[in-house]
Structure formats: C-alpha cells, structure tokens
Amino acid sequence: MKKKALTLFALIFIQILQAQQVEVDPLLSKDYTRQNVWVDSIMKNMSIDEKIGQLFMIQAYSNKDKTHEDFISNMVTKYHVGNIIFMQGTPEKQVKLNNKYQKLAKVPLLIGFDGEWGLDMRLKNTYRFPWNMTLGAIQDDELLKETGKRIGEHCKRVGIHMNFAPVVDINTNPNNPIIGNRSFGENKENVTHKAKAFIKGMQGVGVLANAKHFPGHGDTETDSHQTLPTINFKEERLDSIELYPYKKLFNEGVASVMTAHLSIPALESNPKLPSSLSKNVVTNLLQHKLGFKGLIITDGLNMKGAANYSTSAEIDLAAILAGNDLLLIPQDVPGSITLIKKAIQEGKLTEERLNHSVKKILKAKYLVGLSKYQPVATEHISKDLNSPYDEVLYRKLIKNSITVIKNKEDILPIKNLQDKKVAYVSLGNDDGTQFYEMLKNYTKVDRISEKHLSVLLQKLQKYNLVVVGFHKSNKNPWKSYKFSNKDLVWLQEIARTKKVILDVFTSPYSLLQVQSFNNIEGIVVSYQNSRLSQELSAQALFGAFDLKGKLPVSIKDEFKVGDGLKIQGLGVLQYTIPEEAGVSSEKLSxxxxxxxxxxxxxxxxxxxxxxxxxxxxxxxxxxxxxxxxxxxxxxxxxxxxxxxxxxxxxxxxxxxxxxxxxxxxxxxxxxxxxxxxxxxxxxxxxxxxxxxxxxxxxxxxxxxxxxxxxxxxxxxxxxxxxxxxxxxxxxxxxxxxxxxxxxxxxxxxxxxxxxxxxxxxxxxxxxxxxxxxxxxxxxxxxxxxxxxxxxxxxxxxxxxxxxxxxxxxxxxxxxxxxxxxxxxxxxxxxxxxxxxxxxxxxxxxxxxxxxxxxxxxxxxxxxxxxxxxxxxxxxxxxxxxxxxxxxxxxxxxxxxxxxxxxxxxxxxxxxxxxxxxxxxxxxxxxxxxxxxxxxxxxxxxxxxxxxxxxxxxxxxxxxxxxxxxxxxxxxxxxxx
CATH class of the missing domain: 3.40.710.10 (DD-peptidase/beta-lactamase superfamily)
Incomplete structure (x- = not known):
C-alpha cells in the first residue's frame, strides 16, 4: 500500500510539473512588474482604433519607391499599424526606413522578418547560413544554438525584434513542395532538438523566435502559397508526430507560433476553413489543450491558402476570432479595422478579447526593449553583418553536416595518392567549379566533360577513380533537386566500369531517384551547392577533417534516418580564413x-x-x-x-x-x-x-x-x-x-x-x-x-x-x-x-x-x-x-x-x-x-x-x- 501511494504521489507530482511547464509565459520579462506597469500605461491611453492597429503586421520593402514609403507611413500614422515585417531590400536602406517609421509611431513598432537561414533570405549583401535540412545532419546541437544566436545578432543589428524561424515542420513527405530543405528532417526528436537549440540561441540575444507552421506542414504535397493543402491524418497521428515539437518547445519558452493555412478534417470539420482561421485549432488546441501563452501569428494572409477563403477583411476578422494575436501581411487594413469595430459593436468580438491580444503584443514589445527604444545605428552595417566570425561559424556547420552514407573498400578519405588517377565529372545543371578547383589542391585531378556518353567513357578509361559531383541550384531551398534521366543513366554507366565517389550538392531526397547504389563505392551528401559547401566537401574527400554528419531523412529502404559513417581525417592541409586558425585577417592583410x-x-x-x-x-x-x-x-x-x-x-x-x-x-x-x-x-x-x-x-x-x-x-x-x-x-x-x-x-x-x-x-x-x-x-x-x-x-x-x-x-x-x-x-x-x-x-x-x-x-x-x-x-x-x-x-x-x-x-x-x-x-x-x-x-x-x-x-x-x-x-x- 505504501509503495502504491508513493507511485500515485509521483505520478501526480509529474503531472503538476508538466502542467507548470506548459503554463510557461514566454512573453513575461524578468522585470515583469515594470513590464506590466509599462503595458498598462500604454493600454490605458489607447483608443479602440489604436488597439486594433496593434493587431496588424504589414509588409514593408526597402527596395521600393517613395510611393511605397508614403503608404507605410500612412499605415502607421493614420491607421496606427503597430508592427512591420520587412521584406526585400538592403540592410542599409532598411535601417533608415526602420528609424523613419519608428519615429512616426506613437507606440514603438515591433519589427518582424522572415529570415530562416539569416538576413540573406530577404536582404542583399547579408550573410546566408545553411538551410535547416543541412543543419539537421549536424550532431552537435551547440552549433545550432550558435547559429540561432548569430542570426539573432544580425537581426538585432538592423532593428528586427522577431524572426519567423525556425521551421519545426517534420518533413515526412519527400514530395513536399514548400517545406523540404526548410525542415530539420523527418525525425521528430531530431527536429525538436535542433529547433530547441536554435531558439535558445536566438532568444538568448533578445530576438523572439517563431515556431512554424502550426500544427504541422511537413506532410503536404501542395503549397499553401498557391492553394489550401489537406492533411488527412487522425488526431493520434497528429499528436504523436506533427504536434510533438510544439509541445516540447512550449515548455522551453518559444515566444511565438505561426499558424498554417491547412485543411485538417481531424481538427476542423469545415474542410474549406484554413487551420489559421479555425477556433478549434488556434484556441481550443493551441491555447487551451497545449497551453501556449506566447504570441500567435497567422502565416502570410496574402497566401492563397488563406486568401481564397473570403474577402481580405473577413479573413482578418476570422483570424482574430479564431484566437490569433497578430495578422501577418493583411491585404486590407482599413476594411479590416471597419469590420473588427463592427464585430465589437455587434458583440461578435469583445473588447476584452481585443485587449488580450494587444496586451500580449505590448508585452512582446517590452521584452525586446521597445520601452526604451533607440534608433538603429547606421554606420558599419555591412561590416557588422558580414564578419569573419560568420564564415567561421558557417564552416563549422558545413564540416559537421557533410554525411558519408556509403564507403565501400574504405574509398574515403582518398589516400595512397601515388596509386590514384583521378577524374572529376560534373552532373546536374549548376556549376561545380569551386569543388573542382579545391580538389586540385590535393592531387592532380582532371575535369572530364563531354556531350556524348560514349566519348566520356572512353576518356575515363585511363583513370581509376572518378569523383562525380551532382550540382543543383543553391539559389533557394525550393529549387529542384532532382536528377535528369540523362544524369541517372550517365551515373550508372560511369559506376559500372569505374570506382566512383558520388558527392551530392543538393537535397538528400535526390538519391530517391537512383535505382541502384551497388556499383557506387562512395556516397557523400553535402546538401547545398554553395561556395563553402563545394570547397569544404572537396577538402573532406581527401581527409582534411573528420566527417560525422548523419542523414536527417531516409532514402527508401537503403539508407535510414541517422545513417552516417564516421570518417577520420588524414592530417592534410585545410583551406580556410585566418580567424578559424586564430589569426587576425585584418592584421594579416x-x-x-x-x-x-x-x-x-x-x-x-x-x-x-x-x-x-x-x-x-x-x-x-x-x-x-x-x-x-x-x-x-x-x-x-x-x-x-x-x-x-x-x-x-x-x-x-x-x-x-x-x-x-x-x-x-x-x-x-x-x-x-x-x-x-x-x-x-x-x-x-x-x-x-x-x-x-x-x-x-x-x-x-x-x-x-x-x-x-x-x-x-x-x-x-x-x-x-x-x-x-x-x-x-x-x-x-x-x-x-x-x-x-x-x-x-x-x-x-x-x-x-x-x-x-x-x-x-x-x-x-x-x-x-x-x-x-x-x-x-x-x-x-x-x-x-x-x-x-x-x-x-x-x-x-x-x-x-x-x-x-x-x-x-x-x-x-x-x-x-x-x-x-x-x-x-x-x-x-x-x-x-x-x-x-x-x-x-x-x-x-x-x-x-x-x-x-x-x-x-x-x-x-x-x-x-x-x-x-x-x-x-x-x-x-x-x-x-x-x-x-x-x-x-x-x-x-x-x-x-x-x-x-x-x-x-x-x-x-x-x-x-x-x-x-x-x-x-x-x-x-x-x-x-x-x-x-x-x-x-x-x-x-x-x-x-x-x-x-x-x-x-x-x-x-x-x-x-x-x-x-x-x-x-x-x-x-x-x-x-
């Protein structure tokens, strides 16, 4: 009886702890007393129009003309819009506009940004970090924390308070057209650990993170930018897979969540109603059942997954009624204000409900320091956003992500160079020059390129090792990663007679097309075709450093999630920048x-x-x-x-x-x-x-x-x-x-x-x-x-x-x-x-x-x-x-x-x-x-x-x- 009582007590205690963890308020400042005083003082002096204005986050560009600037200024002054998401442009121009718009605002603006892999996602001449799929291959989560921190510091430098990252969708569908490389992978634990580390890093420097796309966009075959995707899973499946990272991250204090435009019959009986506009999803599930107390933001309301549902104003009202706090990229602010005021007058929306969201928004503003707003410094922006430290970090990330999934006859790393005659063949439709140039630093490597397969095979006869680089565009994570039929044939024909190392500079999903790996001795996944990925992967092939990346997704039954062979380096020269070797590049110059x-x-x-x-x-x-x-x-x-x-x-x-x-x-x-x-x-x-x-x-x-x-x-x-x-x-x-x-x-x-x-x-x-x-x-x-x-x-x-x-x-x-x-x-x-x-x-x-x-x-x-x-x-x-x-x-x-x-x-x-x-x-x-x-x-x-x-x-x-x-x-x- 005593043992049973203790067990019962332990279970109750665990449940209490879990309940306490779920009730984490990520918007609560350490000096919450002062925070509440500031929030109340603002709320007390706000009109209904001003409160409604706080619900909108409109998109602003720093690469448009004065007409656009005047439009944004008008939105801030006339309609009291309280939040801006900056889109394409340059950091220098964005900072100037940021300071201009902030000066016009009665209440400081919360500045958002969609920078999953850094400011480069929207701004020219800024730093690009690897996509999440690449990061998902890394085994050291501290590197993810460092990445989140650095992206946060970049955001903060240009006046951004909230970055809409990380994507926490579990990409269980290889054919997903919109998530894919933006996901940390298909394993819920790995996705959660990576997201947790990233969030800690970014929020640790005072930039709010955003978990998206709730309740999970990873298993869709259509793009919510174009249409309304449907997820036909039962609640049990959604709870065990899609919702898994959210439940964990809420306990870790993620500041905000983005609601996705999805049709989920298991959660919302109306199949035409996007989940972002569903009270069952946003209020009942996200807030009541899961206990989330942070900011809730819709996905972009200009996306057809939402925009096709109704008029812009009606969509905005529906989003607030569903339980969202912030309306991202609303398309009709004046019309929405009118409709929201009407809803309050008719009792469809209470002022108490309005105040609830406004108060959360103001808490977030206090949390990021807007109670003591200072203009953003305009000097040395480019230097601050493109420091040697950024490249050192990027190099660490790439080195730790490169994944070897096959190494027959210990073909990797390439050694005994006196016995090797090496050729390089480029497949895919993107450039592999930087890969090839780096290969040549280690031994004689000849680039063989021909229009006809028969001629190519004839030229390859004198070589006993062929490095095949599969290069696809690195412009954005949505670019096609697939082999052409010609490339697939050429790969198999080369591998049939020669020892081959295949290095894939794109999504690992590209390997799904390869019918047989039997004749390919070495397979390396390098994930992206950036300059550094090419250079570092070439170094890795010759043993410049240890390889320890693991696949974040599975490749049919051939290679499983978590597969990745540890390859020890050979102590050959690496090629890098001074700071990685503890040397000042400024002085060395x-x-x-x-x-x-x-x-x-x-x-x-x-x-x-x-x-x-x-x-x-x-x-x-x-x-x-x-x-x-x-x-x-x-x-x-x-x-x-x-x-x-x-x-x-x-x-x-x-x-x-x-x-x-x-x-x-x-x-x-x-x-x-x-x-x-x-x-x-x-x-x-x-x-x-x-x-x-x-x-x-x-x-x-x-x-x-x-x-x-x-x-x-x-x-x-x-x-x-x-x-x-x-x-x-x-x-x-x-x-x-x-x-x-x-x-x-x-x-x-x-x-x-x-x-x-x-x-x-x-x-x-x-x-x-x-x-x-x-x-x-x-x-x-x-x-x-x-x-x-x-x-x-x-x-x-x-x-x-x-x-x-x-x-x-x-x-x-x-x-x-x-x-x-x-x-x-x-x-x-x-x-x-x-x-x-x-x-x-x-x-x-x-x-x-x-x-x-x-x-x-x-x-x-x-x-x-x-x-x-x-x-x-x-x-x-x-x-x-x-x-x-x-x-x-x-x-x-x-x-x-x-x-x-x-x-x-x-x-x-x-x-x-x-x-x-x-x-x-x-x-x-x-x-x-x-x-x-x-x-x-x-x-x-x-x-x-x-x-x-x-x-x-x-x-x-x-x-x-x-x-x-x-x-x-x-x-x-x-x-x-």
Missing part, C-alpha cells in the same frame, strides 16, 4: 600592402605567398605577372624555380630516409661513403658536418666558367652543341647541350677544390652535389625519380618536380632571368643555377620547381613530425634529429640541412620573432619557406626576383620576406 611594395618597386615581377597555421591554409595568393611585360598574370598553380629550397624539399628528405634505413650514417667519413673522396682533403669530413655547413667547403664553384672559350668568352664548342648528340646529351637550356662526361669534371673539381683554412660556419652548395651522388649510388635511381616516387606522388604534390618542361606547359612555369653570361637566353623552364643546369637540371642543391601549395605540403609534413595524409614518412625522432643545431657552440645556427633562426641579431635569416624550434630555408631566385612548431605556422614565399637579372637585389636588401614573417606573428598576437 598588411601582406597585401607588402605585395604592392614588391610590385611598385619592381623587386620581382610577381610571386606567390602562402601562410598556414595548425594545418589550415589561411593566406594563399598569387600576385603580379610572370615578367615585367605583364603578359601573363601569376596563378596559384604556376611553378617557380625554388633554387636552394631544393636542399630541404628534395635532398634532405632522401638523406633522412637513407639515415633511417641505415644506408648512411651521419657520423660516416665522406671518404668512406664516396671512394673518389678517399685520401682527398675532404676524406675525413663527417656527413653531419657537411649538412651543418661546418665542413670548410667553399661556398660554390662557377663550373661554367671553365667551359668558356678563353679568347671569345663564349661557350666552347669543345663542351657544347646546339643539338643533342650521343656525346652531347646533357640539356642545359634550350638549344644548349653539354658533353655528358663533363659531370665527372664537376665532381673532380669538388674533390680537388681547396678547403677553407679556418674552421667555422660557411654556407656551401657543394655538400649537396656530394649528397646527390651518395643518394643516387645508394638507391641506384636518379634523385628526381627518387623524391617523386618516395614523397611527391603520395603527398599529392603534383606541382612539384624537377625538369618542369617534361610535365607542364611552358605557360605554367615562371621564367627566372634574361641570361647574358652563360646560356644567352631567357631561362624559362630550365633551372637557373648554373651548376644544376650542367647536371642536366637535377641538382642536390637546386633544380626543383613547385608552387607554394606543394611546398607547404612538404613543410607541413615536417611540422607534423613526418606524417601527412595518413602516411608516416619519418619517425618523429628523425625530424627532431635533423632539426637540431650540433655546432651551436661554434656559432653555427644551422641544423642538419635545415636553416635555423639567427644567433647573431645582425643577420636577417628570419624576422627574429620565431621560435628556436623553427626551421626553413631561403633560395637565390627569391624564394623562402619557414615552419615554426611553436605557433604551427608554415610560411612560403616564391618569386622570380632574378628577373630581369640576378643583380635585382631589392627583395633581398629590403628583407621583405622576413618582414612578412613578422606580420604573420603579429596577426597571431592580435587575434589572441
């Missing part, structure tokens, strides 16, 4: 001014600058032209002669590999490794000393001078020919071939060269001639083949290579110098360094060409302790071993191969602002790269400062490369 200086002072015709932090590329720009003639602008894909960066990007990785594999020892004597150095003056040099530039080697030897005719000063015919022959087979430059046996002379020169008499630090190229020979002997492969096979292919560094003319069109290669001393031509596509040229373009010290992006990949791999793209290239101990000074006590700043920060402040190897753990290198042609483990920064600067001649030292003398390094550090400090 000073680099643009540095670029202006470089170009105006002709320090270099052009260049590339890349900055990454914590694996995120935050600045990646090309500037200027290939030459001073300005015929060809520099592109991010163009490749530069890296000069001495070759040492750390080609030779050093192979040296590290050889050391790990015990093919060499850093403590070996040179004479023991290369027999020709035995018994020479370099016999006992340690490899460690050579790498540290402590081996007393000469800085360089101008080998080419010994090949000139002493009398004429021209290249001797003893050594050169204009055409290749079996004997003269080393291509130095265009129409210039060196005798193949001269390589032996070069090495003999090095063996016989005098050592510097004094020990100590001296930067030297000669050591890398030596290491090239060591490596090629140990691995029995040319250095250019070794580094490509061991590193560049798997890194996806397809824009990094020796002998660039063998791989790229000449137009993609930036020239270096008008040579009037050796090759007597424009050096274009051939290595600038004379010694490397005499080795056929492949030197240990020079010869490598690349763009900034691929330089960053190698540097990022070093920064990540030898790991990149899911592959370990070196053990962390190896990286640390080589990134260490071994002769610091001898005033040698260098590590093993890596340059290190200066020990002498008078030397400008770096800005002096990077950590002692940092490392990098500079190059003669005007190149520079540096990485700092302390800040996670990778910095790449590429230029051809040697154009038109190597005597162009402005870049070097100005220290502009290290000044930019300083700018980066300051941008980090500013963000902190």
């Amino acid at each position: 000073i680099i643009d001014k540095r670029i202006d200086t470089i170009l105006s002072q002709k320090m270099s015709p052009g260049g590339q600058i890349l900055v990454a932090r914590n694996g995120k590329v935050i600045y990646n720009k090309s500037f200027g032209y290939h030459t001073l003639f300005k015929n060809r602008a520099v592109k991010n894909s163009d490749v530069y002669d890296l000069a001495s960066l070759t040492k750390i990007l080609a030779s050093l990785p192979m040296i590290m590999k050889a050391e790990e594999e015990r093919k060499i020892s850093l403590f070996s004597n040179l004479g023991d490794v290369l027999p020709q150095f035995k018994d020479s003056n370099k016999d006992t040099l340690l490899l460690k000393e050579i790498l540290s530039h402590y081996g007393r080697l000469r800085a360089w030897i101008p080998f080419y001078l010994d090949t000139k005719d002493e009398k004429t000063g021209k290249n001797s015919t003893k050594y050169y020919r204009k055409k290749r022959t079996p004997r003269f087979s080393i291509k130095v430059a265009k129409n210039l071939y060196l005798a193949k046996d001269y390589k032996d002379s070069i090495y003999k020169h090095i063996v016989d060269s005098e050592q510097r008499k004094k020990p100590g630090y001296k930067y030297s190229d000669l050591g890398y001639y030596i290491f090239k020979e060591i490596l090629e002997r140990k691995y029995k492969r040319p250095l250019n083949k070794l580094v490509d096979e061991q590193f560049y292919q798997s890194l996806g560094a397809d824009r990094m290579t020796y002998l660039p003319l063998n791989k790229f069109d000449k137009s993609e290669i930036v020239p270096t110098e008008k040579d009037d001393y050796y090759r007597h031509q424009l050096v274009h596509g051939y290595v600038h360094d004379m010694g490397a040229a005499m080795l056929g373009g492949v030197g240990g010290h020079a010869g490598l060409f690349a763009n900034a992006n691929d330089v960053a990949k190698v540097m990022q791999m070093f920064l990540q302790d030898g790991s990149y793209g899911g592959k370990r290239y070196f053990e962390p101990e190896t990286i640390h071993k080589f990134n260490k000074r071994y002769y610091e006590d001898k005033k040698v700043r260098r590590g093993l191969g890596f340059d290190k920060p200066q020990l002498n402040p008078d030397i400008k190897a770096t800005c002096g602002c990077v950590s002692d753990e940092s490392f990098g290198h500079s190059g003669f042609t005007g190149t520079y790269t540096w990485a700092d483990p302390a800040t996670g920064v990778v910095y790449v600067f590429l230029s051809n400062r040697t154009y038109p001649t190597m005597k162009n030292y402005g870049l070097v003398k100005s220290n502009i490369r290290t000044k930019i390094q300083q700018d980066i550090q300051e941008a980090i400090l500013m963000a902190e």
Whole structure:
C-alpha cells in the first residue's frame, strides 16, 4: 500500500510539473512588474482604433519607391499599424526606413522578418547560413544554438525584434513542395532538438523566435502559397508526430507560433476553413489543450491558402476570432479595422478579447526593449553583418553536416595518392567549379566533360577513380533537386566500369531517384551547392577533417534516418580564413600592402605567398605577372624555380630516409661513403658536418666558367652543341647541350677544390652535389625519380618536380632571368643555377620547381613530425634529429640541412620573432619557406626576383620576406 501511494504521489507530482511547464509565459520579462506597469500605461491611453492597429503586421520593402514609403507611413500614422515585417531590400536602406517609421509611431513598432537561414533570405549583401535540412545532419546541437544566436545578432543589428524561424515542420513527405530543405528532417526528436537549440540561441540575444507552421506542414504535397493543402491524418497521428515539437518547445519558452493555412478534417470539420482561421485549432488546441501563452501569428494572409477563403477583411476578422494575436501581411487594413469595430459593436468580438491580444503584443514589445527604444545605428552595417566570425561559424556547420552514407573498400578519405588517377565529372545543371578547383589542391585531378556518353567513357578509361559531383541550384531551398534521366543513366554507366565517389550538392531526397547504389563505392551528401559547401566537401574527400554528419531523412529502404559513417581525417592541409586558425585577417592583410611594395618597386615581377597555421591554409595568393611585360598574370598553380629550397624539399628528405634505413650514417667519413673522396682533403669530413655547413667547403664553384672559350668568352664548342648528340646529351637550356662526361669534371673539381683554412660556419652548395651522388649510388635511381616516387606522388604534390618542361606547359612555369653570361637566353623552364643546369637540371642543391601549395605540403609534413595524409614518412625522432643545431657552440645556427633562426641579431635569416624550434630555408631566385612548431605556422614565399637579372637585389636588401614573417606573428598576437 505504501509503495502504491508513493507511485500515485509521483505520478501526480509529474503531472503538476508538466502542467507548470506548459503554463510557461514566454512573453513575461524578468522585470515583469515594470513590464506590466509599462503595458498598462500604454493600454490605458489607447483608443479602440489604436488597439486594433496593434493587431496588424504589414509588409514593408526597402527596395521600393517613395510611393511605397508614403503608404507605410500612412499605415502607421493614420491607421496606427503597430508592427512591420520587412521584406526585400538592403540592410542599409532598411535601417533608415526602420528609424523613419519608428519615429512616426506613437507606440514603438515591433519589427518582424522572415529570415530562416539569416538576413540573406530577404536582404542583399547579408550573410546566408545553411538551410535547416543541412543543419539537421549536424550532431552537435551547440552549433545550432550558435547559429540561432548569430542570426539573432544580425537581426538585432538592423532593428528586427522577431524572426519567423525556425521551421519545426517534420518533413515526412519527400514530395513536399514548400517545406523540404526548410525542415530539420523527418525525425521528430531530431527536429525538436535542433529547433530547441536554435531558439535558445536566438532568444538568448533578445530576438523572439517563431515556431512554424502550426500544427504541422511537413506532410503536404501542395503549397499553401498557391492553394489550401489537406492533411488527412487522425488526431493520434497528429499528436504523436506533427504536434510533438510544439509541445516540447512550449515548455522551453518559444515566444511565438505561426499558424498554417491547412485543411485538417481531424481538427476542423469545415474542410474549406484554413487551420489559421479555425477556433478549434488556434484556441481550443493551441491555447487551451497545449497551453501556449506566447504570441500567435497567422502565416502570410496574402497566401492563397488563406486568401481564397473570403474577402481580405473577413479573413482578418476570422483570424482574430479564431484566437490569433497578430495578422501577418493583411491585404486590407482599413476594411479590416471597419469590420473588427463592427464585430465589437455587434458583440461578435469583445473588447476584452481585443485587449488580450494587444496586451500580449505590448508585452512582446517590452521584452525586446521597445520601452526604451533607440534608433538603429547606421554606420558599419555591412561590416557588422558580414564578419569573419560568420564564415567561421558557417564552416563549422558545413564540416559537421557533410554525411558519408556509403564507403565501400574504405574509398574515403582518398589516400595512397601515388596509386590514384583521378577524374572529376560534373552532373546536374549548376556549376561545380569551386569543388573542382579545391580538389586540385590535393592531387592532380582532371575535369572530364563531354556531350556524348560514349566519348566520356572512353576518356575515363585511363583513370581509376572518378569523383562525380551532382550540382543543383543553391539559389533557394525550393529549387529542384532532382536528377535528369540523362544524369541517372550517365551515373550508372560511369559506376559500372569505374570506382566512383558520388558527392551530392543538393537535397538528400535526390538519391530517391537512383535505382541502384551497388556499383557506387562512395556516397557523400553535402546538401547545398554553395561556395563553402563545394570547397569544404572537396577538402573532406581527401581527409582534411573528420566527417560525422548523419542523414536527417531516409532514402527508401537503403539508407535510414541517422545513417552516417564516421570518417577520420588524414592530417592534410585545410583551406580556410585566418580567424578559424586564430589569426587576425585584418592584421594579416598588411601582406597585401607588402605585395604592392614588391610590385611598385619592381623587386620581382610577381610571386606567390602562402601562410598556414595548425594545418589550415589561411593566406594563399598569387600576385603580379610572370615578367615585367605583364603578359601573363601569376596563378596559384604556376611553378617557380625554388633554387636552394631544393636542399630541404628534395635532398634532405632522401638523406633522412637513407639515415633511417641505415644506408648512411651521419657520423660516416665522406671518404668512406664516396671512394673518389678517399685520401682527398675532404676524406675525413663527417656527413653531419657537411649538412651543418661546418665542413670548410667553399661556398660554390662557377663550373661554367671553365667551359668558356678563353679568347671569345663564349661557350666552347669543345663542351657544347646546339643539338643533342650521343656525346652531347646533357640539356642545359634550350638549344644548349653539354658533353655528358663533363659531370665527372664537376665532381673532380669538388674533390680537388681547396678547403677553407679556418674552421667555422660557411654556407656551401657543394655538400649537396656530394649528397646527390651518395643518394643516387645508394638507391641506384636518379634523385628526381627518387623524391617523386618516395614523397611527391603520395603527398599529392603534383606541382612539384624537377625538369618542369617534361610535365607542364611552358605557360605554367615562371621564367627566372634574361641570361647574358652563360646560356644567352631567357631561362624559362630550365633551372637557373648554373651548376644544376650542367647536371642536366637535377641538382642536390637546386633544380626543383613547385608552387607554394606543394611546398607547404612538404613543410607541413615536417611540422607534423613526418606524417601527412595518413602516411608516416619519418619517425618523429628523425625530424627532431635533423632539426637540431650540433655546432651551436661554434656559432653555427644551422641544423642538419635545415636553416635555423639567427644567433647573431645582425643577420636577417628570419624576422627574429620565431621560435628556436623553427626551421626553413631561403633560395637565390627569391624564394623562402619557414615552419615554426611553436605557433604551427608554415610560411612560403616564391618569386622570380632574378628577373630581369640576378643583380635585382631589392627583395633581398629590403628583407621583405622576413618582414612578412613578422606580420604573420603579429596577426597571431592580435587575434589572441
């Protein structure tokens, strides 16, 4: 008996709690005593006409003429209209009109707005956040709260007090023409959780939320803008599905509800009466049964779902009689006022009922601060509404929404790039260029486009992976998401013979048309075709970040709600904005001014600058032209002669590999490794000393001078020919071939060269001639083949290579110098360094060409302790071993191969602002790269400062490369 009594008590207590929760008054302010005083003071001085005016929310535009402005002004002054919903226009103009109309109003106006995905839904030049369907795939509801908050802040900035969002319709009908992407999905729990978080965020900053469209528009096949949709469900179904989120959200304090124009026989016996005009729905169900005490607003009364019912005035009266508080977009305010007054006179509508709604409206006005109304500031609107924070948030949302629903053979993320030949095929009727351009940042990807399927399939034969992007318009959520019959056929035919990753940039419902997924190895849902969706999805395919989105809707019996595979990232570079990496974009923009200086002072015709932090590329720009003639602008894909960066990007990785594999020892004597150095003056040099530039080697030897005719000063015919022959087979430059046996002379020169008499630090190229020979002997492969096979292919560094003319069109290669001393031509596509040229373009010290992006990949791999793209290239101990000074006590700043920060402040190897753990290198042609483990920064600067001649030292003398390094550090400090 005791246990039963306790159980009964518990049930009663729960019921009391539930009843208390339902009775939440979302319009009640924390200082409700003052609120009531203010409301009563306004009510006391209002006439009947003024009270009736409070019931209307008319639509105003900021892109119309003075006639429209005068009309709105007249509505406010003559008819006492108390509320405005702003429609299309610009934020600047809207703010001016807002202030104008508020000044005319006797009681401050409640300003509404229909901005489900942000102000962009109506206003130009404002921010657009993802649609609800996209948000429905996100598992972290805190991100929904952050989105609601940010949209609320945008609303507040332009004077909006109530945003008609979020849509809480449960989209259980894939054919719904009006909800669809506007819904969080088809699962009632997911929809409710997302809506709850969104509402908390928006109302938390003082903007009223609106749950719509009551009692549920998710399972309709017609558009209430055009007609009156019918929902033929029993009350039990409506209660368990459609009404579910409303019941939960009322307990959470949602401020308002929008009543939908629907025919619901289970709730209203008159099939022609829209639910928005039904007392059974609005009063009996919404207010009495569900206990909602917030503002009740009709859906737009200009919509045919309501407008077809009767005259505009009669509809407005019916809406009030049904229990609505606010009439949204009424079509006949004067006629409605007349009819409402008549209804009061005839007793159809009591003044008490009128006062009930007016009081709620005034409570809402107090709640949003209108008791202390201030005009909206007109300065810096665009900047405030389009901040870097908005893009950071958008990026988080997209990253967390991308959903992988099939991953056969672990095709995602794309790895082992050395084995991949990737093609991209675009389907759909919208553009996929941004997706394709981002794909190319990770490896070589060819875009294949043909009018005829047979030709397309033939072109795809040489590829072993095809990325198919399905792109549909992102203009609004109502745009068609469907595949054409042609696209469906092409998709299946491609998948029949090739491994395919299908990436869908539209509603997941598009997949309902795909008859079979059997031959498609990977399926990714990216939901929208925005620029950021395309760019981030491309990054995701290569493992730039983890994927954890889940389907908000089901796709037949194939994929269920909540399906979504977790895919772990591979630690490859991401591409984003500075703020996402904790860097100030405002401060970082000073680099643009540095670029202006470089170009105006002709320090270099052009260049590339890349900055990454914590694996995120935050600045990646090309500037200027290939030459001073300005015929060809520099592109991010163009490749530069890296000069001495070759040492750390080609030779050093192979040296590290050889050391790990015990093919060499850093403590070996040179004479023991290369027999020709035995018994020479370099016999006992340690490899460690050579790498540290402590081996007393000469800085360089101008080998080419010994090949000139002493009398004429021209290249001797003893050594050169204009055409290749079996004997003269080393291509130095265009129409210039060196005798193949001269390589032996070069090495003999090095063996016989005098050592510097004094020990100590001296930067030297000669050591890398030596290491090239060591490596090629140990691995029995040319250095250019070794580094490509061991590193560049798997890194996806397809824009990094020796002998660039063998791989790229000449137009993609930036020239270096008008040579009037050796090759007597424009050096274009051939290595600038004379010694490397005499080795056929492949030197240990020079010869490598690349763009900034691929330089960053190698540097990022070093920064990540030898790991990149899911592959370990070196053990962390190896990286640390080589990134260490071994002769610091001898005033040698260098590590093993890596340059290190200066020990002498008078030397400008770096800005002096990077950590002692940092490392990098500079190059003669005007190149520079540096990485700092302390800040996670990778910095790449590429230029051809040697154009038109190597005597162009402005870049070097100005220290502009290290000044930019300083700018980066300051941008980090500013963000902190």
